[in-house]
Amino acid sequence: MDCIFCKIVNGxxxxxxxxEDDDFIAILDIRPxxxxxxxxxxxxxxxxxxxxxxxxxxxxxxxxxxxxNAIKDALNCDGLNVIQNIEAAGGQEVFHSHIHIIPRYKDxxxxx
Ligand code: 5GP
Ligand code: ZN
Numbered sequence: 001m002d003c004i005f006c007k008i009v010n011g012x013x014x015x016x017x018x019x020e021d022d023d024f025i026a027i028l029d030i031r032p033x034x035x036x037x038x039x040x041x042x043x044x045x046x047x048x049x050x051x052x053x054x055x056x057x058x059x060x061x062x063x064x065x066x067x068x069n070a071i072k073d074a075l076n077c078d079g080l081n082v083i084q085n086i087e088a089a090g091g092q093e094v095f096h097s098h099i100h101i102i103p104r105y106k107d108x109x110x111x112x
Contacts, residue, residue, distance in 0.1 A: 001045065005096035009043045019070075023056060024063050029100070034110060036075045036103040040067060046097040048086045060099070067101060077103035081112055 007013040009025060018038060019026035029037040040063065046052045052060075068080055081102040085091035104110065 003045060003096050005041050005094055005098065006045055009041065019063075019067055021063070023059055026067055026101075034102050034104065034108060036071055036077065038067065038071060038101040040064060040099040040101060042097055047095050048092060048097045049084055050086065052097055064099065064101075071101060071103055075103050078106045079104040081110075083112065 004013065008015045008027060015025075016028040017025055018028060019040075023044070024040060024042055026038050026040045029039050040060070042052070042056050042060070044053075044056060046056070049057075064082065068082065071077070072080065081100070081104060083100040083102065084098070085093075085100075102110075102112075
């Protein structure tokens with residue numbers, strides 16, 4: 001399948017990996033909307049949360065919690081946004097499931 005995130009998971013395309021375990025990687029977004037913009041990506045290909053299986057779905061929240069805390073501690077941000085864009089109408093451009101973790105800083109002016 002011609003999927004850019006499958007290629008990143010497999011190491012065929014380079015990325016800045018900030019986390020990896022048996023089921024997930026987290027990488028820095030190539031076009032960050034804010035300092036530290038990170039993508040949490042299941043290694044197994046799903047389109048988005050709508051078709052994600054129960055096993056991976058049940059594992060992702062603890063990883064998300066760990067990553068958000070690590071990012072907050074590392075960057076000393078004031079808050080975060082955790083977002084999934086679902087389908088083209090929801091802004092999804094890469095159709096391999098991923099969660100955006102976007103550090104937020106007081107008065108950074110970003111709006112979602
Ligand atoms: P979406 O709009 O699908 O929710 O977000 C896709 C995200 O993937 C975008 O923020 C985009 O910058 C990021 N992205 C697309 N291609 C690459 C890539 O090759 N490497 C990395 N690190 N990020 C990518
Ligand atoms: Zn994929």
